[in-house]
Amino acid sequence: MSGAVSLFEVTSTLIYGAVIAFVLNVPMKKIEEFLVKMKVKAGLRRPIAMVLVFLSLILIVICLLVLVLPTLAQTISQLGAVLSTVLTQLGKLLDSSEFVTKDMLSTIVSGIQGQSSSISQALITFLSGLTSNIGNIFSSIMNAFLIIVFTFLFLSSKEHLAAMTSRLLKVIFPEKVVTKLTYIGQVALETYDQFLMSQLIEAVIIGVMIAVGYSLFGLPYGVMTGIFAGVLSFIPYVGPMIACVVGAIFIFTVSPTQALLSLLLYQVIQLIEGNLIYPRVVGQSIGLPAIFTLAAASIGGNLFGLLGMIFFTPIFAVIYRLVKEFVVAKENQLD
Numbered sequence: 001m002s003g004a005v006s007l008f009e010v011t012s013t014l015i016y017g018a019v020i021a022f023v024l025n026v027p028m029k030k031i032e033e034f035l036v037k038m039k040v041k042a043g044l045r046r047p048i049a050m051v052l053v054f055l056s057l058i059l060i061v062i063c064l065l066v067l068v069l070p071t072l073a074q075t076i077s078q079l080g081a082v083l084s085t086v087l088t089q090l091g092k093l094l095d096s097s098e099f100v101t102k103d104m105l106s107t108i109v110s111g112i113q114g115q116s117s118s119i120s121q122a123l124i125t126f127l128s129g130l131t132s133n134i135g136n137i138f139s140s141i142m143n144a145f146l147i148i149v150f151t152f153l154f155l156s157s158k159e160h161l162a163a164m165t166s167r168l169l170k171v172i173f174p175e176k177v178v179t180k181l182t183y184i185g186q187v188a189l190e191t192y193d194q195f196l197m198s199q200l201i202e203a204v205i206i207g208v209m210i211a212v213g214y215s216l217f218g219l220p221y222g223v224m225t226g227i228f229a230g231v232l233s234f235i236p237y238v239g240p241m242i243a244c245v246v247g248a249i250f251i252f253t254v255s256p257t258q259a260l261l262s263l264l265l266y267q268v269i270q271l272i273e274g275n276l277i278y279p280r281v282v283g284q285s286i287g288l289p290a291i292f293t294l295a296a297a298s299i300g301g302n303l304f305g306l307l308g309m310i311f312f313t314p315i316f317a318v319i320y321r322l323v324k325e326f327v328v329a330k331e332n333q334l335d
Contacts, residue, residue: 191314199234
C-alpha cells in the first residue's frame with residue numbers, strides 16, 4: 001500500500017494533468033466542432049479551442065470569486081458580531097440564573113481562557129513555521145505550473161497518445177483482443193463525455209433552483225448558496241446539502257427563523273433534485289436507469305467516499321452498456 005502511495009506522490013502532477021485534460025477535452029471538442037463549421041483552418045482549430053477553454057475557465061473562477069468573496073467577508077464579520085451578542089446575553093443569563101454558582105462560572109471562564117491560550121499558542125506556532133514552509137509553498141507553485149503544462153501537452157497531443165497506445169496494444173495482444181479493448185475504451189470515453197456535460201447541466205439547474213427559491217421566499221444569500229450548490233453538485237446528493245448548510249449558517253447571522261426556513265426549502269429542492277432531476281438528466285444522458293444511478297452513487301460513496309460517489313455513476317453506465325450489448329448479442333445468436 002505504501003508503495004502505491006509513493007508511486008502516486010511521484011506521478012501526481014502527471015495524473016492531475018491527465019484528469020484536468022480529460023475534463024477540459026469535453027468543451028474543447030465542442031469548440032473544435034464549431035470551428036469546423038466556421039471553416040477555420042485545421043492547424044488553427046486546436047490552439048484556438050485550447051485558448052478559449054482556458055480563458056473560459058479563468059473567467060468562471062474570477063466571476064465566482066467576485067460574486068462570493070465580498071458576501072463571504074461581510075457575512076463573517078456579521079457572524080462575529082452575532083457571536084459577540086450571543087455571548088453577552090449568555091453571560092447575563094448565567095449571572096441571573098439561580099442554578100449556576102460562582103464556582104461553575106469560574107470553571108467555565110477558566111476553560112474558555114485555557115482554550116484561548118491554546119488557540120493563541122497554535123497561531124504563534126503556525127506563524128513561526130511559515131518561514132520553514134517557504135520551500136513547501138514554492139514546491140506547490142511548481143507543481144501547479146507542471147500540472148498546467150501537462151494539461152496543455154495532453155490536450156495538444158491526444159491523437160498522438162491514442163495512436164501510441166493502439167500500437168502498444170497491437171504488439172502485446174492479439175487483434176481480436178485489441179479490437180475489444182479499443183471498443184471498451186471508446187464506450188468509456190463517450191460515457192464520461194456525456195456524464196460531464198450532463199453534470200454541468202445538473203449544476204446549473206440545482207444552482208438556479210436554490211437561488212430562485214431563496215429569492216421567492218425572501219431569503220438572503222441565495223446567489224452565493226446557489227453557486228456553492230452548483231459547484232458541489234458534482235458530489236451527487238451530498239454536495240448541494242453541504243452548500244445549503246453553509247448557507248443556513250450565513251443566514252443565521254440575519255435571522256435564525258430564516259435559517260430554519262432555508263433548510264426546510266432545501267429539503268423540498270433536494271426531493272425534486274434527487275428523485276427527478278439527477279436520475280433523469282445524468283442517468284438518461286449516459287443510458288443508465290434511475291435505480292442504477294442511485295445505486296452507483298450509494299455504492300461508490302460507501303466504498304470510496306466522495307470520489308466514489310462522483311465516478312461510480314459513469315463506471316456503472318459503461319458496465320451496464322457492455323452487459324446489455326453482450327446479452328443482446330447472445331439473444332440474437334439463440335434466435
